[in-house]
Amino acid sequence: MTADLERHFEERYGSRPTHVVRAPGRVNLIGEHIDFAGLPVLPMALQREVRIAFRPREDGLILAASRDSSFAPCHFELGASIEPYEEGDWGNYLKAAAQGMALAYGVDRGCDALVESSVPVAAGLSSSSALVIGTAVALAAANHRTIDPLELAARMADAERYVGTRGGGMDHAIIAGARAGCAARVDFDPLRLEPVPIPPDWRFLVADSLVQAHKSGGARAGYNRRRVETDRALGAVVARLGLAARDVRSYRDLLERVPGPESLAAAAFLPADLLKRFRHVVTEAARVVGAEVTLRADSPVGFGMLMNGSHASLAEDYEVSIPELDDLVRIARDAGAFGARVTGAGMGGCIVALCSAGTVDDVRQAMDDRYYAARGPKAGPFDRLFVAEPAPGASVART
Numbered sequence: 118m119t120a121d122l123e124r125h126f127e128e129r130y131g132s133r134p135t136h137v138v139r140a141p142g143r144v145n146l147i148g149e150h151i152d153f154a155g156l157p158v159l160p161m162a163l164q165r166e167v168r169i170a171f172r173p174r175e176d177g178l179i180l181a182a183s184r185d186s187s188f189a190p191c192h193f194e195l196g197a198s199i200e201p202y203e204e205g206d207w208g209n210y211l212k213a214a215a216q217g218m219a220l221a222y223g224v225d226r227g228c229d230a231l232v233e234s235s236v237p238v239a240a241g242l243s244s245s246s247a248l249v250i251g252t253a254v255a256l257a258a259a260n261h262r263t264i265d266p267l268e269l270a271a272r273m274a275d276a277e278r279y280v281g282t283r284g285g286g287m288d289h290a291i292i293a294g295a296r297a298g299c300a301a302r303v304d305f306d307p308l309r310l311e312p313v314p315i316p317p318d319w320r321f322l323v324a325d326s327l328v329q330a331h332k333s334g335g336a337r338a339g340y341n342r343r344r345v346e347t348d349r350a351l352g353a354v355v356a357r358l359g360l361a362a363r364d365v366r367s368y369r370d371l372l373e374r375v376p377g378p379e380s381l382a383a384a385a386f387l388p389a390d391l392l393k394r395f396r397h398v399v400t401e402a403a404r405v406v407g408a409e410v411t412l413r414a415d416s417p418v419g420f421g422m423l424m425n426g427s428h429a430s431l432a433e434d435y436e437v438s439i440p441e442l443d444d445l446v447r448i449a450r451d452a453g454a455f456g457a458r459v460t461g462a463g464m465g466g467c468i469v470a471l472c473s474a475g476t477v478d479d480v481r482q483a484m485d486d487r488y489y490a491a492r493g494p495k496a497g498p499f500d501r502l503f504v505a506e507p508a509p510g511a512s513v514a515r516t
């Protein structure tokens with residue numbers, strides 16, 4: 118695969134690349150829409166990855182192309198204030214990273230780059246953040262900078278907001294800092310990563326609904342609106358409890374002072390839609406705590422129940438599921454999965470189902486028969502349905 122990428126690079130730019138970066142996609146096992154609330158989450162990096170072959174330039178230009186011809190080649194000048202392309206243009210993720218690297222580290226040397234990716238786009242597997250982290254790692258190497266992965270992750274979480282999404286920091290953290298064979302509990306402010314090994318018999322099956330949720334386009338408004346509602350709910354409850362807003366800036370601050378059940382009781386006055394958002398965040402935070410315990414205890418039954426609870430909350434309270442995702446979740450559970458849930462931002466994209474080595478083939482078959490067969494050959498079977506392998510974080514190698 119990499120040899121192929123290097124050959125295409127040479128055809129396009131006339132000489133060999135000097136480096137290849139890989140940056141994995143991620144599947145979030147549990148802890149959805151709470152990273153931006155400052156609460157811990159439990160994602161895992163994937164074997165599906167973005168690869169960038171590049172060669173540093175003497176000037177500050179970035180020339181980039183993708184092996185996927187639906188993404189047009191682009192070029193721009195590195196700098197602290199880069200004019201964005203139109204909304205939805207993939208080049209904005211490159212610009213986000215480039216501007217972030219210029220602002221944070223003063224990098225001024227660009228590169229010629231060729232990108233390829235096996236992470237499905239707009240599927241909740243973080244293809245966008247993999248591209249951002251991958252670009253940042255390339256620019257760091259091109260400028261002879263060694264940057265701590267978690268520091269880079271924190272900077273790039275801020276940098277990706279360039280595309281207009283008010284996202285959290287989960288994706289960048291796991292993409293930059295994952296350890297092979299492990300999921301990780303990600304804590305925020307300050308960003309920390311605690312690897313948690315995946316027991317040998319656990320299989321996380323990822324299934325794409327084939328409904329795309331473009332966060333640089335349509336799904337952005339839905340994501341941001343929920344975030345605003347979630348913040349408003351917090352502000353109202355903090356005021357109701359007579360707490361000082363300057364002391365309680367996040368759900369994490371609140372839950373450190375007022376435990377979940379009491380916070381929920383105090384939120385009963387909220388209008389229905391805000392109460393739902395509030396309840397999702399508070400209950401999901403508790404599920405993440407339980408999930409880490411069940412993962413460490415090798416209890417897939419317990420973990421699966423928490424995944425099911427997470428899906429119900431995302432569907433009913435956070436309202437980011439869609440009928441296709443609910444179908445996939447139901448099929449997985451009927452076929453013997455311990456639990457299943459929408460993963461990532463939702464409104465399209467993928468589900469993740471926890472199976473054992475013994476049941477994973479049955480679950481996969483059931484999804485093929487009951488979901489994909491009716492939808493025709495829109496995507497190869499490998500593309501839409503695969504077992505996630507816990508991969509290491511982003512890296513760069515000389516060619």
Ligand code: NG1
Nearest residue numbers: 149150241243284285286287461462
């Ligand atoms: P995806 O699934 O990649 O769209 C988004 C946010 C995460 C997190 C999840 C929901 C970005 C880059 N990613 O991820 O921070 O909030 O939604 O849990 O904004």
